[in-house]
Amino acid sequence: MERRQFIRRVFGGAAAGLVAPGLVMASSRTSSVNTSSMAGGVYFTEAQPGRWNKKITGHLPNIQVIRNETGTVLKVVTPHEMKAHEHYIVKHIVLDHEFNFIAEQMFDPTKDKAPISEMSVGTYRGVVNVLSVCNKHDTWLNTAEV
Numbered sequence: 693m694e695r696r697q698f699i700r701r702v703f704g705g706a707a708a709g710l711v712a713p714g715l716v717m718a719s720s721r722t723s724s725v726n727t728s729s730m731a732g733g734v735y736f737t738e739a740q741p742g743r744w745n746k747k748i749t750g751h752l753p754n755i756q757v758i759r760n761e762t763g764t765v766l767k768v769v770t771p772h773e774m775k776a777h778e779h780y781i782v783k784h785i786v787l788d789h790e791f792n793f794i795a796e797q798m799f800d801p802t803k804d805k806a807p808i809s810e811m812s813v814g815t816y817r818g819v820v821n822v823l824s825v826c827n828k829h830d831t832w833l834n835t836a837e838v
């Protein structure tokens with residue numbers, strides 16, 4: 693299975709549930725993968741932090757939407773330490789409403805003081821799914837409308 697297909701399967705139904713719960717049910721009936729059970733297990737959200745329920749504040753990506761003359765930029769901040777390779781945020785990833793890749797920013801824990809990224813989504817309009825990946829506490833999903 694290609695990476696993009698995996699991400700769509702894993703995050704597609706569950707993230708859609710954050711926006712439109714009815715879509716998750718429809719998706720679950722037609723998919724061989726029960727994506728609704730993956731939130732809190734495979735990936736984590738504010739509502740479903742799973743085993744990391746004490747880690748929400750430091751791992752949920754905060755999304756600021758900035759409009760400019762050429763389109764939209766997302767400023768993403770994860771309020772997390774960058775303690776060299778011991779504990780840090782590996783990357784931020786932006787996907788569209790269908791979980792197509794838009795942008796990502798990798799972090800170097802020896803150089804980046806904080807996991808803050810600015811990524812353009814161009815003229816895209818709709819829901820963006822933003823992932824923040826911690827090397828110890830896995831992948832966290834938040835969404836915004838742009």
Ligand SMILES: [Fe+2]
Nearest residue numbers: 826827828829
């Ligand atoms: Fe962490």
